Amino acid sequence: MIYRGWGIMTLVTPIAGILLLAYFFPHDGAKGNIPLQQVLLGGGIGAAVNVLLGLWLNRAPRQKGVAAAHHFFFVPMQWAALVLVVVCAVVAVMR
Incomplete structure (x- = not known):
């Protein structure tokens, strides 16, 4: 399993x-579209919550040599989520 x-x-x-x-902060633009900033913020917040959850x-x-009890793609879940937080932050800064 992954x-x-x-x-x-x-x-x-x-x-x-x-x-x-x-859902809580709908965008006024075209229906069904979400701005990139909102996607990055939501993904970054969710991944940050997952970092704390993984650490806990x-x-x-x-x-x-013993694997972590909770992992994603054989990496402890807090480190995989931290990569997502960093990617969201880098993309947000580059925009």
């Missing part, structure tokens, strides 16, 4: 962040 434990939340929380932002879930010490 995830173990709650590692699937690495995908779910950024998507939920985008959808919640789109994977806080138990483990022996060397």
Whole structure:
């Protein structure tokens, strides 16, 4: 499997962040379109929540060579989500 434990939340929380932002702060433009800034903010907030969730879930010490209890693509979920936060921040700064 590509995830173990709650590692699937690495995908779910950024998507939920985008959808919640789109629902509570609708855009006045064309129907069905969401501005890039809103997508980046929602994805970044959702991924930041996932970083904290991953740190909390994977806080138990483990022996060397033992995989994390909650991972996504064999990387602990907090580090995979941190990459998403950094990507959202870099794209936002470049725009």
